[in-house]
Amino acid sequence: MTEPALTDQNPTAPRPSTSSSTTGGPGVVPSFADVPAGRPRTRFAVVGTGHRAGMYVTAITGDHADVAELVAWCDTNPGRMDFYDAEAGAALGLGGPAGLPQYGPEDLERMVAEQRVDAVVVTTPDFTHAELVARAQAAGVDVVVEKPLATTAEGCRTIIESVAATGRDLTMTFNYRYAPRNSSLREVIASGAIGTPTSVHFEWVLDTVHGADYFRRWHRRQRNSGSLLIHKAAHHFDLVNWWLDDAPARVFASAGLQFYGDENAAERGLGERPERGTGVTGDPWALDLTRDPRLQALYLDSEHHDGYLRDRDVFTPGIDIHDNMALVVDYRRGARMSYSLNAHSPWEGYNVAVNGTQGRAELTVVERGAVEVAPDGRVVLDASANPEAPGATASRPEGERLLVQRHWEPARDVAIPAGIGGHGGGDAILLMDVFRRDLRLGPDPLGRAAGYLDGVRAVAVGVAANQSLATGRAVGIDELGLGVEL
């Protein structure tokens, strides 16, 4: 298989360092049987045609075109549907747009019936997932949904009840599980090398480019994203649940908005700020949509349809999420976690330490060592374009390291196999599992494929954290009234 284009990647996210491999290491890249002759392809509709949809469109029209086909678009914005229709047409070699039918979300059920849809990919803003998933399942189709599964306890209940009532399949696309470094940590813990896990220390830092991006658009409102404790940390909480093979029991949270937003800007004397980044020069906080053809087409050229501004200034009023978050989480089988997330760090990456009864494992990842500012005052979005840039040579090199140290023994490095594609080498492997899991040769010893309960387990930590912030006390997961044993 060829390496997919990086259309999934938010252009503000660090570029994956392992993307040059097209084969991947043994153990992390599964094998699949050939498609049985004459088997019909699964008919997919994409619901939500923003940036993230690109990964799925590329997969369905490329590597997985033998098992899946696109049959319709569903979005509130015709500009973005047209964009992907043109992309799909080009990918399929049609010499023009694919001409697939377009529907608004109010016509989801009609779309399923008219286009004989088998499955939908849901890549809409987080707060819409629960309703769209439940409606799609009620209409009789399987669902592939981006994280987070939902943003509230009520949303989780909606999906739990929907799966129970319809029996339809739900694939939760937790791509971070598929990054080989994260898979390797799971293997180390599952092997028993550090004994029974007793505690986890997990720190994730988002830098002033990628972290800032969550304060520009819908994510900046808690009602849309559930805050970064759900939108972003759902990835991290899923990893911990999966690494420990455990479920959360109780959460205490502390968080604040201490860097972004108008009040912090005024306090730090930042002066008058522009409303949006497009057209602004010499400002590292400005995202200029005209400098990325994809962002321009998807957002700037489509904003006359719905007024969705992709490039709002991160110091404008109206932000009610946090940029500094700290949690204490207890797990059912007795481990505990101290977790922190910062969204204005000068570098991006994470440190995880897992203590166990027989030793300790430590995973250290630098995804972007420094944010570079070009001579024109703008930040460099893709530093890999300039190998001489400071980020590549500074004292914080991009990379990953997994160390295991058993009691009474020296630390040893654990080799991390190569991945393929974006997000630490995990996205392309995730897509294989999404589109051809039924053809897999043998089960996945890593247990990476995630379903709705994994989605609920991850979101539950964030929901409980938000309740803890509101009440000032620790919140038990059983207080959320999810109606299922996690």
Ligand SMILES: NC(=O)c1ccc[n+]([C@@H]2O[C@H](COP(=O)([O-])OP(=O)(O)OC[C@H]3O[C@@H](n4cnc5c(N)ncnc54)[C@H](O)[C@@H]3O)[C@@H](O)[C@H]2O)c1
């Ligand atoms: N796994 C990852 O690493 C990853 C990365 C990026 C985004 N995501 C997730 O993907 C989803 C989409 O993110 P994005 O950055 O592409 O957002 P986006 O805002 O760029 O795109 C969302 C699209 O949904 C459309 N939309 C809004 N409401 C809708 C509705 N009710 N019905 C149908 N369409 C609707 C919008 O018009 C837009 O085209 C989010 O849930 C996000 O958390 C996951």
